[in-house]
Amino acid sequence: MDQIARNTEKSWFLFLVFKLLHLGIHLFGFLIFLVRELKPKGKILTPFNVITLPIIVAGAFFAVEHMFEGLSTGTNVSQEFPWGIFIGFNVMVGVPFAGGAYVLAFLVYVLNFEKFHPIVRATVLNGFLAYAFYASAIFLDLGRKWNILNPIIGNEFGVNSILFLVAWHFLLYMLAELIEFSPTVAEWVGLERLKKILSSMTLGACVFGIALSTLHQSGLGGLFMMAKNKLHPLWYSEFIPMLFFASSIPAGLSVVIVQETITRRFFSHRMSESYLRNYDDIFIWLARGAALALFVYFFLKVLAFIHEKSWVHLWSPWGAWFLFEVIGLVLVPSFLFHFGQARRDRRIILFAAILTMLGIIVNRLNYSMIAFKWYVPFSERYFPSLQEITITLAIISTQLWIFRWVVNRMPVYEVPHVEEPETERTFVPELGFTMANGGEKILKKNMKEV
Amino acid sequence: MKRREFLKVALSTLSALSISGLSTKKAMGFYACPKEFHAVLVDTTRCIGCRSCEVACADSHGLLIPDPEDKTVFKTLRKTDEKRLTVVNRFETEKGEVYVKTQCMHCCQPACVAACLVKAMKKREEGPVTWSENCMGCRYCMVSCPFDMPKFEYDKAFGRIVKCDMCYGRIIKGKVPACVEACPSEALTFGTRRDILNEAKRRIYTKPDTYIPYIYGEKEVAGTGFLYISSVPFEKIGLPTNLGFKAYPEFTVPFLYSVPVILILWPAFLLGMHYATKEGRK
Numbered sequence: 148m149d150q151i152a153r154n155t156e157k158s159w160f161l162f163l164v165f166k167l168l169h170l171g172i173h174l175f176g177f178l179i180f181l182v183r184e185l186k187p188k189g190k191i192l193t194p195f196n197v198i199t200l201p202i203i204v205a206g207a208f209f210a211v212e213h214m215f216e217g218l219s220t221g222t223n224v225s226q227e228f229p230w231g232i233f234i235g236f237n238v239m240v241g242v243p244f245a246g247g248a249y250v251l252a253f254l255v256y257v258l259n260f261e262k263f264h265p266i267v268r269a270t271v272l273n274g275f276l277a278y279a280f281y282a283s284a285i286f287l288d289l290g291r292k293w294n295i296l297n298p299i300i301g302n303e304f305g306v307n308s309i310l311f312l313v314a315w316h317f318l319l320y321m322l323a324e325l326i327e328f329s330p331t332v333a334e335w336v337g338l339e340r341l342k343k344i345l346s347s348m349t350l351g352a353c354v355f356g357i358a359l360s361t362l363h364q365s366g367l368g369g370l371f372m373m374a375k376n377k378l379h380p381l382w383y384s385e386f387i388p389m390l391f392f393a394s395s396i397p398a399g400l401s402v403v404i405v406q407e408t409i410t411r412r413f414f415s416h417r418m419s420e421s422y423l424r425n426y427d428d429i430f431i432w433l434a435r436g437a438a439l440a441l442f443v444y445f446f447l448k449v450l451a452f453i454h455e456k457s458w459v460h461l462w463s464p465w466g467a468w469f470l471f472e473v474i475g476l477v478l479v480p481s482f483l484f485h486f487g488q489a490r491r492d493r494r495i496i497l498f499a500a501i502l503t504m505l506g507i508i509v510n511r512l513n514y515s516m517i518a519f520k521w522y523v524p525f526s527e528r529y530f531p532s533l534q535e536i537t538i539t540l541a542i543i544s545t546q547l548w549i550f551r552w553v554v555n556r557m558p559v560y561e562v563p564h565v566e567e568p569e570t571e572r573t574f575v576p577e578l579g580f581t582m583a584n585g586g587e588k589i590l591k592k593n594m595k596e597v
Numbered sequence: 598m599k600r601r602e603f604l605k606v607a608l609s610t611l612s613a614l615s616i617s618g619l620s621t622k623k624a625m626g627f628y629a630c631p632k633e634f635h636a637v638l639v640d641t642t643r644c645i646g647c648r649s650c651e652v653a654c655a656d657s658h659g660l661l662i663p664d665p666e667d668k669t670v671f672k673t674l675r676k677t678d679e680k681r682l683t684v685v686n687r688f689e690t691e692k693g694e695v696y697v698k699t700q701c702m703h704c705c706q707p708a709c710v711a712a713c714l715v716k717a718m719k720k721r722e723e724g725p726v727t728w729s730e731n732c733m734g735c736r737y738c739m740v741s742c743p744f745d746m747p748k749f750e751y752d753k754a755f756g757r758i759v760k761c762d763m764c765y766g767r768i769i770k771g772k773v774p775a776c777v778e779a780c781p782s783e784a785l786t787f788g789t790r791r792d793i794l795n796e797a798k799r800r801i802y803t804k805p806d807t808y809i810p811y812i813y814g815e816k817e818v819a820g821t822g823f824l825y826i827s828s829v830p831f832e833k834i835g836l837p838t839n840l841g842f843k844a845y846p847e848f849t850v851p852f853l854y855s856v857p858v859i860l861i862l863w864p865a866f867l868l869g870m871h872y873a874t875k876e877g878r879k
């Protein structure tokens with residue numbers, strides 16, 4: 148008995164040592180792999196790098212400075228305008244811009260609309276990075292930064308606050324996007340088993356992510372529900388949350404259109420054959436979606452306008468500004484999208500996408516700083532400071548750097564192929580060429596039977 | 598639907614339920630209140646603009662003490678800020694000069710309390726709206742407050758939200774707020790909100806020529822803890838009259854109620870759609 152026990156013990160011990168060694172070798176290999184991958188690929192002195200690097204360095208410097216000195220150093224936020232561009236632009240505009248991730252996840256993983264499959268990974272990656280960087284913008288904006296975890300760890304849960312919901316949904320959504328993107332990372336590292344496991348979670352993450360997105364996209368608008376006496380009546384409406392959600396769809400699609408135009412220019416060497424072949428088609432379909440979504444948003448905007456009986460305010464400079472936003476930057480691009488897809492003209496579509504993005508920027512800035520406290524005289528109004536703008540640009544640049552790094556390394560632009568067993572090629576001398584997947588055995592068997 | 602798929606749907610619904618439960622439970626918890634709210638009556642016809650209240654307030658909150666002799670301050674309309682929790686302004690009206698004290702209004706259903714995501718802003722059972730240290734400085738309360746009262750100490754790395762706290766520390770010890778105690782002309786009266794309302798009505802009824810028949814703050818934003826009576830219409834003395842009578846937190850209720858519905862129905866609906874379209878394609 149004893150002998151056996153001791154033997155098993157021994158073998159267990161050996162097994163453990165062996166496993167540890169194994170793991171060590173793996174880890175070592177991985178480290179080498181990582182170090183190699185961390186090196187920049189391609190030229191270093193590109194115009195993009197030359198412009199963005201100083202911005203990033205300056206932004207980091209300002210950010211650290213203002214972290215230790217308090218918000219009045221470097222930002223122009225005031226008692227009158229408590230939210231500056233970190234919240235008013237980075238978060239308010241960035242979140243709808245990242246909306247493409249949930250829209251495409253919906254189309255591809257939920258509706259099985261395979262056409263968009265080649266671009267879904269890049270979009271999810273972009274969405275995830277965007278969210279990660281808004282988190283940093285929020286952190287910079289907080290007046291009591293080290294308390295940032297309080298709503299998460301329950302010191303205390305302000306469950307009746309819309310901001311509380313938005314914060315939680317932010318966090319959970321980032322997790323969902325990470326899961327959606329993780330198979331790509333696993334593929335990059337070469338862990339096929341892990342990739343399979345992670346892939347099986349994609350659908351769940353998507354479904355959950357879409358629900359969360361619906362809520363925090365609209366929740367951002369909901370934040371302004373209690374600013375009733377501060378927002379210009381042309382913009383205040385009880386439908387703000389719905390309008391924010393509806394506009395995030397065309398916003399997200401437009402960003403995808405611009406993103407794909409850019410990546411096609413710079414990363415076409417990383418793209419799969421089939422994507423490049425279907426590129427035009429995908430573009431047209433994105434435009435169709437955007438045209439429809441934008442028109443629906445316009446329609447809702449009109450409904451809210453009628454519901455609030457806002458026409459009395461139209462005859463004023465604010466009215467003109469409102470019409471410019473709603474007609475010039477919503478209705479016009481919607482028709483342009485339609486026009487562009489009918490003529491299959493990528494340039495028109497791109498132009499419409501840029502207009503749409505502008506429209507979203509104008510709309511969100513209206514809520515956060517332009518039509519917000521519209522009665523405050525010009526001299527007391529908020530304008531971002533140089534440092535604030537630099538930090539914002541630095542955040543965006545860093546995000547682009549990371550995006551580039553990932554796209555250059557991970558299989559972002561490859562259609563995840565259907566699981567095939569490893570192809571084994573054997574030379575069949577009888578035929579004079581190679582055959583894959585044991586085909587030669589079948590052939591020989593058949594030949595024998597014949 | 599296969600059993601596994603059913604399980605998936607059920608699981609996601611369950612997890613959605615638990616999260617949404619988190620968000621609506623006690624959503625409107627601050628409505629119930631066993632004790633009575635306290636309130637302060639500001640009788641603008643009695644105020645002489647001596648600014649003793651400003652001095653007493655600064656003194657009891659450890660802030661920079663203003664000079665009450667300096668009458669030049671009345672030349673501009675001053676607002677409260679992070680260094681002064683209450684200010685007195687002068688208004689020229691058809692009934693002569695009227696002095697008006699402003700500070701946090703201590704709403705019965707405060708927007709800042711509904712806004713705060715860590716419950717740093719609290720409506721106390723005694724009536725004051727107070728702030729505490731677990732605040733993360735997001736300044737959403739400043740965006741939400743209809744009276745623009747919470748102010749932030751921007752020049753510190755770890756600033757505080759500051760505003761009048763109705764001298765909460767003194768109230769729980771049974772004392773009256775510092776400003777009320779300091780007022781030499783009895784322009785300020787402290788008591789339970791019910792008594793204060795009655796007193797305001799009594800003054801209006803007994804001197805109908807002096808007062809306009811309206812108590813500011815009785816119904817504004819569903820009731821405030823500082824109540825004003827005056828000889829001139831309130832928009833003439835700088836009090837916002839466009840706020841409406843609805844409690845500000847109620848503006849967020851439709852959205853908050855839609856959250857659990859969406860979190861429960863959306864995932865189930867989406868999964869259903871997924872399997873429907875999948876079958877269709879094959």
Ligand code: SF4
Pocket residue numbers: 712713714715716717718728731732733734735736737738739758
């Ligand atoms: S600034 Fe502080 S008190 Fe105000 S809402 Fe944010 S966490 Fe709450």
